[in-house]
Amino acid sequence: MDSLYFLIPIAVLFVALAVKLFFWAVNNGQYDDLDTEGRRILFEDDVQDQSAADGDEER
Amino acid sequence: MTTSPPCYHCGLPVPAGSHYSIVIEGQARDLCCPGCEAVASAIVAGGLDGFYRYRERVNERPEQAQSLARWAAYDLPEVQQQFVHDWDGAHQMAALLVGGITCAACVWLIEKHLAHLAGVEKVSVNASTSRAQIVFDPAQVKPSQLFVALERIGYRPAPATAANRDNVIQTEHRAALRRLGVAGLGTMQVMMFAIALYFGAGTGDVGDFERFFRWVSLLVATPVVFYAAQPFFSAALRSLRARHLGMDVPVSLAIGLAYGASFYATVSGTGEVYFESISMFTFFLLLGRTVEMRARHRAGLASGGLAQLLPITVARYEGDEVVAVSIAALAEGDRILLCPGDTVPADGEVLEGESGVDESLLSGESALQRKSAGSPVYAGSVNGDSSLIVRVTAAGKFTRLSAIERLVERAQLEKPGQVALADRVAGAFVGIVLLAALGAFVLWWQLDASRAFWVALSVLVVTCPCALSLATPAALASATLRLQQLGLLVAGGNLLETLPRINRVVFDKTGTLTRGEPRIQRIELLRTGWDEQRVQEVAAALESQTRHPLARAFRAWRGNRLASQVRVHTGRGLEGLVEGVAYRLGRGDFAAEVDAAPPASVGQWILLADDSGPVAWIALGDALRASAREAVQQLHSLGLSVELLSGDQSGEVQRLAAQAGIDNFRAGASPEDKLAHLQHLQHRGERVLMVGDGLNDVPVLSGADASVAMMSAADLAQSRADAILLQGNLQVLPQSIALAYQCRRIVRQNLVWALGYNAVALPLAVCGLVPPWAAAIGMSASSLVVVLNALRLTRSGATIENTLSPLRGLGPGLTD
Numbered sequence: 001m002d003s004l005y006f007l008i009p010i011a012v013l014f015v016a017l018a019v020k021l022f023f024w025a026v027n028n029g030q031y032d033d034l035d036t037e038g039r040r041i042l043f044e045d046d047v048q049d050q051s052a053a054d055g056d057e058e059r
Numbered sequence: 060m061t062t063s064p065p066c067y068h069c070g071l072p073v074p075a076g077s078h079y080s081i082v083i084e085g086q087a088r089d090l091c092c093p094g095c096e097a098v099a100s101a102i103v104a105g106g107l108d109g110f111y112r113y114r115e116r117v118n119e120r121p122e123q124a125q126s127l128a129r130w131a132a133y134d135l136p137e138v139q140q141q142f143v144h145d146w147d148g149a150h151q152m153a154a155l156l157v158g159g160i161t162c163a164a165c166v167w168l169i170e171k172h173l174a175h176l177a178g179v180e181k182v183s184v185n186a187s188t189s190r191a192q193i194v195f196d197p198a199q200v201k202p203s204q205l206f207v208a209l210e211r212i213g214y215r216p217a218p219a220t221a222a223n224r225d226n227v228i229q230t231e232h233r234a235a236l237r238r239l240g241v242a243g244l245g246t247m248q249v250m251m252f253a254i255a256l257y258f259g260a261g262t263g264d265v266g267d268f269e270r271f272f273r274w275v276s277l278l279v280a281t282p283v284v285f286y287a288a289q290p291f292f293s294a295a296l297r298s299l300r301a302r303h304l305g306m307d308v309p310v311s312l313a314i315g316l317a318y319g320a321s322f323y324a325t326v327s328g329t330g331e332v333y334f335e336s337i338s339m340f341t342f343f344l345l346l347g348r349t350v351e352m353r354a355r356h357r358a359g360l361a362s363g364g365l366a367q368l369l370p371i372t373v374a375r376y377e378g379d380e381v382v383a384v385s386i387a388a389l390a391e392g393d394r395i396l397l398c399p400g401d402t403v404p405a406d407g408e409v410l411e412g413e414s415g416v417d418e419s420l421l422s423g424e425s426a427l428q429r430k431s432a433g434s435p436v437y438a439g440s441v442n443g444d445s446s447l448i449v450r451v452t453a454a455g456k457f458t459r460l461s462a463i464e465r466l467v468e469r470a471q472l473e474k475p476g477q478v479a480l481a482d483r484v485a486g487a488f489v490g491i492v493l494l495a496a497l498g499a500f501v502l503w504w505q506l507d508a509s510r511a512f513w514v515a516l517s518v519l520v521v522t523c524p525c526a527l528s529l530a531t532p533a534a535l536a537s538a539t540l541r542l543q544q545l546g547l548l549v550a551g552g553n554l555l556e557t558l559p560r561i562n563r564v565v566f567d568k569t570g571t572l573t574r575g576e577p578r579i580q581r582i583e584l585l586r587t588g589w590d591e592q593r594v595q596e597v598a599a600a601l602e603s604q605t606r607h608p609l610a611r612a613f614r615a616w617r618g619n620r621l622a623s624q625v626r627v628h629t630g631r632g633l634e635g636l637v638e639g640v641a642y643r644l645g646r647g648d649f650a651a652e653v654d655a656a657p658p659a660s661v662g663q664w665i666l667l668a669d670d671s672g673p674v675a676w677i678a679l680g681d682a683l684r685a686s687a688r689e690a691v692q693q694l695h696s697l698g699l700s701v702e703l704l705s706g707d708q709s710g711e712v713q714r715l716a717a718q719a720g721i722d723n724f725r726a727g728a729s730p731e732d733k734l735a736h737l738q739h740l741q742h743r744g745e746r747v748l749m750v751g752d753g754l755n756d757v758p759v760l761s762g763a764d765a766s767v768a769m770m771s772a773a774d775l776a777q778s779r780a781d782a783i784l785l786q787g788n789l790q791v792l793p794q795s796i797a798l799a800y801q802c803r804r805i806v807r808q809n810l811v812w813a814l815g816y817n818a819v820a821l822p823l824a825v826c827g828l829v830p831p832w833a834a835a836i837g838m839s840a841s842s843l844v845v846v847l848n849a850l851r852l853t854r855s856g857a858t859i860e861n862t863l864s865p866l867r868g869l870g871p872g873l874t875d
Contacts, residue, residue, distance in 0.1 A: 004268070004271075005271065008252075008271075008272075008275055009275075011248070011251075012248065012275060012278065012279060015244050015245070015247075015248050015279065018244055019240060019241055019244055019282075022237070022240040022244070023237055023240070026233050026236045026237050026240070027233065031232075031233070031236055032185060032187075032188075032229065032232070032233075033185040033186060033187050033188070034187065036163045036166045036184070036185070036186040036187075038163075039113075039163040039164075040163070040166075040167070042113065
């Protein structure tokens with residue numbers, strides 16, 4: 001049972017870390033637009049076409 | 060009109076005979092108008108046709124592209140100051156407000172399309188705020204080119220001049236999220252420790268482990284109280300300063316005292332701790348308020364002042380030269396040039412030229428007003444068909460437009476105040492609880508002095524107003540969410556509390572009951588050999604050269620035939636050559652010399668004629684929204700009076716009122732008249748819900764007990780309304796009122812439950828019978844019941860029918 005004296009502060013430390021991570025995410029604007037970001041991954045599948053199109057334009 | 064598939068870009072019907080189409084993903088797609096065609100081909104040409112695969116909703120129908128010259132004004136340094144900021148020395152950042160964003164795919168399209176432009180470094184678009192931030196190299200690309208690029212793919216760009224307000228919203232939103240995160244994580248952790256404490260709690264001794272757990276709980280709960288719960292304390296302080304016992308006072312008192320006592324208990328090793336109750340309570344309350352705040356921000360996004368209506372630059376004469384200057388530089392006596400389509404920037408007097416001016420935003424009258432030398436023009440109206448030279452007589456805050464703004468402010472001051480039900484209950488509640496705690500303390504001081512403090516504290520904790528203070532926000536938050544699903548965006552905090560008390564609904568005509576767009580209603584052919592198709596195409600060719608609002612009715616047939624030498628006779632009609640034949644289109648006496656009388660039925664008739672006489676009568680009219688009649692009927696069945704109040708002069712009002720089933724109507728009302736009429740109704744004791752969309756409705760929207768603006772409404776109207784109707788489906792109105800009735804019922808149930816719980820718990824606590832674990836469970840359970848009850852609103856099918864029956868039996872209740 002004495003290990004609790006050791007383990008619980010570690011748990012608290014993890015919570016503090018989680019809070020810090022969350023603050024970082026919020027301040028970075030990750031929660032500013034919840035509508036778009038979740039779908040953005042779906043749009044990226046044609047990165048190939050995109051670079052091809054860019055190349056066309058440069059030529 | 061047709062059974063062919065809808066326009067691939069905007070989803071509106073494609074008129075028969077339209078030849079606009081484009082090949083997307085190997086298939087020919089029909090389009091409805093040249094605007095959609097231009098936009099769709101710009102998208103496909105950019106290799107971005109994947110957009111059509113991603114999008115979840117059809118786009119808005121694009122307006123005709125503006126001239127490059129108009130956007131050029133945004134390159135002026137004094138104009139740029141308002142929305143372009145330095146980024147990193149070499150680059151600049153432009154903040155734009157982009158109209159027409161419907162879903163996440165639009166964000167993708169805009170970002171990709173702009174990234175193609177040389178000199179554009181970074182683009183980020185926020186779909187929920189419709190804001191775009193574009194980092195660009197001013198040496199390679201000008202802001203005007205960004206505007207043109209956005210317009211080419213069908214969006215309406217505008218400089219985001221209200222950036223300060225956006226920043227405030229962003230800061231507020233982020234702060235709320237951080238608080239919520241701290242409270243949430245803290246609650247989870249403290250709850251875990253609390254479970255351990257509950258097991259030891261029954262034994263009565265404070266052992267080493269328990270002391271240790273208490274210290275850890277204190278450590279975790281401290282940031283929750285001092286950081287997450289801080290808004291409650293400051294709000295309580297504010298309301299105390301204003302000598303008013305609001306809901307925040309008991310909330311702060313409960314959190315503060317419970318924390319203080321738990322802190323003391325931890326340090327001294329005696330008594331009880333309530334850390335988990337404090338954290339959970341804070342979390343629940345923050346959650347409710349954050350949801351409310353988000354809804355409020357979302358709805359307020361479109362807002363902007365009058366400044367947004369006026370152009371940023373003005374073409375001013377300096378000597379004989381026309382120079383673009385910032386609107387702020389405009390002064391009385393300046394001579395300015397107004398091209399067709401320009402918004403009038405200031406009040407003035409016409410010096411030269413003759414044109415029709417659209418004053419519908421100011422007066423509600425939809426027909427063009429004929430202006431010639433000597434006529435007054437007003438800021439905010441739109442020049443119709445030909446150029447005018449105007450001498451400015453009043454600019455800035457001296458214009459009639461600003462007078463309307465002041466009217467708005469006055470109306471808002473006089474708006475009947477609403478005090479939330481829970482807030483009114485709170486005052487009495489706080490008094491009772493404080494007295495009870497004091498009474499318990501005095502009582503126990505005489506019985507057993509050592510327990511006096513703890514009993515008094517348990518009275519405060521067990522009667523903690525969580526359920527009471529959650530009762531309203533939880534119900535409001537879930538009802539707000541439900542309304543949003545229905546298509547009503549709630550902006551005003553107390554709309555849901557006001558709606559159930561409404562007994563009269565007042566509609567504005569143009570754009571609310573009607574679509575706000577002229578349509579061809581009927582065509583009467585007068586000559587053999589012609590069919591409707593040909594009439595429409597010839598008329599469309601003539602009308603394509605003007606900016607008259609009625610021309611929009613012909614938009615779909617544009618481009619099939621070409622017109623030349625078109626001349627506009629303001630207020631009468633137009634003439635021009637179509638395929639070599641001279642035609643006239645307009646009022647009967649103008650188009651043909653004969654004394655032709657229009658077919659006998661209401662509506663606005665125009666005549667198409669050529670050299671040898673009349674060809675066809677075309678009836679134009681604003682069509683009633685599909686949902687209008689049904690909505691009016693349902694409002695009647697909810698026992699509400701319905702009224703039509705329009706600024707329009709024409710007999711149209713009567714026709715539409717009859718069509719919609721409204722007996723009560725009034726035409727030709729100015730903004731002042733409308734407000735006066737509204738206040739007259741209010742003095743009679745009526746509570747009015749106003750539905751409108753024009754600028755001329757803004758004072759009434761502000762003054763009404765509750766107000767709803769249409770999505771298509773002027774920005775100012777939207778920002779002053781309590782809610783915005785998103786899809787133009789008027790049936791949402793009766794549904795919303797039904798939901799508001801239900802919301803009020805749930806708030807009352809919650810309040811009854813919360814007060815009932817306290818009424819049982821208070822005497823027990825005073826008698827010293829409530830151990831801390833029971834207080835914590837009671838407190839949490841009472842909050843949970845309230846939250847779960849409120850959640851019923853989000854999935855309720857609050858129909859008119861099942862609202863009516865219990866409602867009638869309810870009678871006047873707590874609120875009245």
